[in-house]
Amino acid sequence: MTHVVSDELDLFLAHIGRTDEVGALTLVRNLLGKGVPGDEVLTDLVIPALRAVGERWATGEWTVAREHGASHVTGRVVHLIADATPRPSSASRIVVCCAQGDWHGLASTILAALLRVRGIEAMVLPPGTGAGELARMLPDSEADSVAIGCMVSTALPGARAMVEVARRVGVPVLVGGPGFGPDGRWAGMVGANGWARDARQAADMLAGPDWPTITTPAPRLRHLPDATHDGVALLRTPLVAAGMAAMVPIEDERSETTLRDGLVTAVDTLAVSLFLDDHVLFVDFTRWFADVLTHRHVPRQALAAAYRAFAARLAHVPGAGATLRMAGAVL
């Protein structure tokens, strides 16, 4: 890490925290003026700053509005860096997008900027682009590969759908981001041709000799003959209602909203856990959610009761009962 760049981190955070676009842009413009390469500014300043923003939002230190403002200013900064960085002539083209259901478009923009520095022409699709839209644009694009980023594991089925449409037309897919689990353990389940730890590794893989020009359709998921996870996700509304009914009535309206939102996420996470055939995801979520509930003075037993209500309604879904029991043990 360069000292010049990382020293500016606090000041940069202060700028984006106040939505001070001019301040943040001037800071970065000065760095680039001093001859710091654009990719270094991205990896040593912008990405750590975003990580800090995420933490401040998670701990409740920053409001949603402030976090969005900071991301917006950071987006401007990334564009400035991308425009200021020379692009070597490109040998290959790639489409960069978020997994359907994941909204961290800034991650795609940063990856695209870093890939361009390495001579890969990157085209960014806006977050919210679905598998259908990807299927329509991909056959006519000049893309040799697709890169799919996923920050939250609940978007993995969306990622899977996108991988399927890309590979169906023979375009290989590279994936990355924390949503794919530690060391990309779920990348294979999603059907990707490869998983990259970071932008640097992504560029290396794409330029490497082992990266396919044309790929075969994504392998089928053997444990999902009838797409059980879809079944669970479709039952979201009745499941959440049953879960809420099973829990002790909550007086505080704010806590009730948290609970309801939490149960919605719980159902989605359970569905993804079944999709991945890996209960770790759901157990980890349960642990995290139980902590949140403790802060709100809701007893853990309440969540256990909600899980029992889920299990009663999901008796027909193979695997759901076992996963819920596993998570119930944590409570």
Next chain:
Amino acid sequence: MTGQHPSGDERGSNTQEPAAERRTNGFKPPRVPDEPAPPMWSPGEVLEHSDTGVVVFTPEGTVCYLNAAAERLLPDCAVGTAHPIPPATGTSWQGELFDRRVRGRRAVLGNGHYAWYIQDTTAERRREDALLAERRRKVFLAEAGRMLSATTHPRRLTDLVTTLPARELADWVALSVPSMEDGRLRTTYAPATGTPIARVTSGLGSAWTAPAGVGRVLRTRRQELHPLMDQALLARLVPDEAVADLVAVDARCALVVPVPTDDDAPSVLTFVRSATSDPFTEEEISLAVDYAERVGIALRTSRLYVEQDRRTMLLAQALVPGPLPEVPGARIAARYRPVALTDGLGGDFYAVHPTPVDGTWAFSIGDVCGRGTPVGMFSSRSLLILRTAASAGCAPAHRMALLDAEMTLGDPSLVLTAITGDCSVHPDGSARIRLTCAGHPPPLWMDPAGRVQAMEFTDPLVAGIPGTVFGERELALAPGSTLLLYSDGVTEARDADGEAYGVQALRHDLASCAGMPVDALVERLEQRLMVRLGDAPVVDDVVLLAIHIPYRDDDETLPTLVELDCPVPDEHPDGA
């Protein structure tokens, strides 16, 4: 025949004496009947005529008997010698004897002797192999056809065409596409030695007159098989650039097949196999022809599609809103999410345009009902009328009336809703907005404290009915206020349960954006909408246009607002 069945008789005798004692030399002689009758045949004879080869070994492993069938299968096998091929243990065995495929069963006989019953399964296995190969070819064709038809981009299509048959049909494949327009022959070939897909262009004239290869196939439209090639022939069949590569892999035979595309000249596929592969069989040649037929359909579809796509894209590009201009005293941001082009062009439009009055600028948003090319074209025409009227200095209501008058001339089935307005910023930083809303969802505005209010309008939509009068309303926006214009695609979008997003949800979400920069605001609103919809498809264009009046000193940071306790709904992270 005497009517005495040997085995029936034997069963009776077994109860009296041990069977082993009655066995000699590995086979059972028939029981001597009680009344001596001259034996008319011997079991040996029966064995001699059997199609199953029988070899009997002594416990030491030397052959002590073999029948005629076994002699045919094992010509080097003789009585009194050891034969290494059938194993001394195990109960079954499959293998190859010279050019025959055999299956054997071992039976233990008395005194440690054993016999191998060997069946010639060559014909059976050949039929099986043929069936399997046939099935593989079918699967390959189905798979190839599916992948080819899913690709319309010309470059990716040629890449696919040359890489798909790699394992099934040939070691090297080239697709040559002649172009009558520029007289060039474009050849794409997949690598034989790991190099990337190559594209070469050559003159069509010289290829056309060639006595063999692509040119000849182009002329005659008949396939060519070269079962054995030397280097000179190879050089005539493939582009010069590929010759060295193919010599390196020892290319032996080639198949050149025309690709029927219903054009003046067919395209041509060249398949080359190296010495390590088998020569082309008749079935494989017909597979190559079938493959070429599918390639032809895909090439033709791609060509038609590209032509049509180019036209649609030209039209769509004319309709896609350009970047918003910078305007004095306000920040504007928009999000436009058109429904995919395959469903036809949508009729939504928005723009910000200049007026002749200093410090005043105009904005418009509208939606022509319906989809398709006429709707798209009318939408761009409507925008042009509003823009021209604004630059001529017409007031919003006048602009709308002009648009309505234009409607009376056009297709009577076209109807549109629109908002057009002027925004003038005062020296103190506040803004005055005059606007006309013709049947469009009325705008929302948020004051600096984050309170959201709706405006109400009763004007009719623009339908070209003579005599329609449009009203105007004024709105004073203090610094820090935001005006949000949106299309009905936003509030009428439905989630999977059929529930519409609605104005209430939009108001709520807008309030949660208090204090955000205007670009982040529209982005977040779009995101909230999409999250709410989940997997449900978006069926109408989504347009969000926000106008924000910043504080006077142009300080966008608004530190007080960020810290302000806005009515932010309780947020929850999206995932674990």
